[in-house]
Amino acid sequence: MQNKPTAETAGADQDIEDLGLVDGLAQLSFLVQGVLGKVAAEHGLSVVQLRLLGVLRDRTPGMQELAHHLGLDKSSMTGLVDRAERRDLVRRTPSAHDRRSFLVSITPQGQQLARQCEVLADRQIRGLTAHLTDAQRARLSLLASALVNHHSPL
Amino acid sequence: MQNKPTAETAGADQDIEDLGLVDGLAQLSFLVQGVLGKVAAEHGLSVVQLRLLGVLRDRTPGMQELAHHLGLDKSSMTGLVDRAERRDLVRRTPSAHDRRSFLVSITPQGQQLARQCEVLADRQIRGLTAHLTDAQRARLSLLASALVNHHSPL
DNA sequence: ACTCCTTAGTTCGTGACACCAATTAAATTA
DNA sequence: TAATTTAATTGGTGTCACGAACTAAGGAGT
Numbered sequence: 487m488q489n490k491p492t493a494e495t496a497g498a499d500q501d502i503e504d505l506g507l508v509d510g511l512a513q514l515s516f517l518v519q520g521v522l523g524k525v526a527a528e529h530g531l532s533v534v535q536l537r538l539l540g541v542l543r544d545r546t547p548g549m550q551e552l553a554h555h556l557g558l559d560k561s562s563m564t565g566l567v568d569r570a571e572r573r574d575l576v577r578r579t580p581s582a583h584d585r586r587s588f589l590v591s592i593t594p595q596g597q598q599l600a601r602q603c604e605v606l607a608d609r610q611i612r613g614l615t616a617h618l619t620d621a622q623r624a625r626l627s628l629l630a631s632a633l634v635n636h637h638s639p640l
Numbered sequence: 641m642q643n644k645p646t647a648e649t650a651g652a653d654q655d656i657e658d659l660g661l662v663d664g665l666a667q668l669s670f671l672v673q674g675v676l677g678k679v680a681a682e683h684g685l686s687v688v689q690l691r692l693l694g695v696l697r698d699r700t701p702g703m704q705e706l707a708h709h710l711g712l713d714k715s716s717m718t719g720l721v722d723r724a725e726r727r728d729l730v731r732r733t734p735s736a737h738d739r740r741s742f743l744v745s746i747t748p749q750g751q752q753l754a755r756q757c758e759v760l761a762d763r764q765i766r767g768l769t770a771h772l773t774d775a776q777r778a779r780l781s782l783l784a785s786a787l788v789n790h791h792s793p794l
Numbered sequence: 795a796c797t798c799c800t801t802a803g804t805t806c807g808t809g810a811c812a813c814c815a816a817t818t819a820a821a822t823t824a
Numbered sequence: 825t826a827a828t829t830t831a832a833t834t835g836g837t838g839t840c841a842c843g844a845a846c847t848a849a850g851g852a853g854t
Contacts, residue, residue, distance in 0.1 A: 502786045507777060508758070508765045509694075510784035511672050516691065517791060518669035520711055532810065537670065550831060557674055562812050564833055569810075586820045586831040604662070611662045617790050618783070623661060626783045629776060630664035632656045636771055637671055686812095686839065704802060716841050718804055723839075740802045740849045 521614065525606045529599055535570055539600040542592040548581065552590055575599060675768065679760045683753055689724055693754040696730065696746040706744055729753060 505513060519533060526536040534556075541547075541555060553563040567590055570576040575596035578588040592600070615623050659667060673687060680690040688710075695701075695709060707717040721744055724730040729750035732742040746754065769777050 502782060502789055504782055505785040505788060507769065507781040507784075508762050510781045510788060511668075511765055512676060512694070512761070513788040513792070514665075514784040515669040515672035515676070517788060518665050519673060522666060522669070534811070540666075548831075549833095558811095559813055560832065561814080561834080565811070568833095581831095584821075584831075586818095588832080607666070608662045611665055614787055614791055615661065618786065622783060622786075625779060627661040627664045628656060628658055629772070629780045629783070630661075630668040631659040632772065632776075633768055634659060634664060634667040634671060635656055637768060688840070702802075703804095712840090713842055714803065715805080715843075719840070722804095735802095738802075738850075740847095742803080 517614065518611070521610045522607060525603050525610060528606065529603055531599070531603070534566060535575070536600070536603055538566060538570060539575060539592060539596050539603075542576065542590065542596070543600060546579075546589045546591045548587045548589055550587070570596070671768065672765070675764045676761060679757050679764060682760065683757055685753070685757070688720060689729070690754070690757055692720060692724060693729060693746060693750050693757075696744065696750070697754065700733075700743045700745045702735065702741045702743055704741070724750070 504510070522536060523533045526533050531539075537556065538552075541552070545555075547555065549563045549567065550560060552567075553560045556563075558566070567576060567578065571578060574593055577591050577593050579591060581587040581589055615626065618626070658664070676690060677687045680687050685693075691710065692706075695706070699709075701709065703717045703721065704714060706721075707714045710717075712720070721730060721732065725732060728747055731745050731747050733745060735741040735743055769780065772780070
């Protein structure tokens with residue numbers, strides 16, 4: 487029920503109503519999660535599973551480590567990995583040094599699926615930013631990276 | 641979900657590795673969702689409930705409309721509103737024009753809770769961006785708003 | 795009126811996901 | 825060896841999301 491804000495200013499930035507930092511980032515996160523969810527769903531995955539596969543692309547952590555990285559409880563990890571393993575996306579390998587722990591690795595099938603999702607996600611996300619200039623997209627990418635890099639000490 | 645095209649483009653920032661647009665936004669969304677989840681949890685809410693309250697700040701939609709706005713199924717809405725109503729955060733009011741439909745509105749308690757979360761979230765999110773300059777924060781806010789404004793089906 | 799169709803919400807069943815508390819088993823420490 | 829810590833699992837509970845089937849009310853159309 488709202489008309490579009492009209493103010494057709496000329497310039498690099500359009501007639502954007504600033505939502506504020508919190509609302510802006512919050513709503514952006516919902517937007518992105520929605521896209522990821524849709525992409526994942528198209529391949530029978532959930533967002534969390536997709537994230538799991540993403541994390542495992544360049545890591546082979548133990549359950550514990552993985553849980554910490556994802557900000558989840560260990561018991562949540564068990565279920566998550568269970569379900570992924572049941573679909574052969576992921577594998578548990580007994581650790582050589584510690585007979586209690588497993589190393590979680592992605593399977594070829596998991597990699598393939600992850601790559602497919604990546605392509606789709608790239609397309610979709612790029613679609614979200616279609617109305618931005620290249621410079622703006624680059625700035626956004628850098629700012630996002632800056633936040634992430636600063637807050638994922640790993 | 642990790643690319644590694646590095647390329648330090650024109651950013652006055654130092655040691656930031658650019659994750660790329662997709663990974664950057666994806667990981668940022670996880671980061672923000674994590675913060676929101678933590679904030680919500682501190683008040684006994686889930687992210688979705690918090691979002692619900694957020695949406696109802698300036699709207700009083702019907703179930704259907706609400707579902708569409710949140711990208712959820714109607715049946716999901718029933719449960720969501722049920723749980724929120726059980727906690728007196730939200731209320732169903734029969735529509736005057738259509739005896740089938742309800743208008744969902746936030747209660748004073750819901751508003752209060754939402755506002756508390758907002759304050760907390762503001763603090764946390766601002767914490768995430770503590771290492772940015774004011775200008776960068778403003779730019780980020782604007783870019784996020786630009787994406788959201790452009791892609792919110794409203 | 796009286797069918798036919800659509801729309802608004804709910805209910806039901808299923809499954810994913812998350813947490814906590816308690817448990818098993820291996821490693822560490824004392 | 826005994827005590828403690830650590831890695832992971834199990835079991836129980838609750839949220840959340842979906843699809844399919846359902847009720848009830850609105851709107852045609854003839």
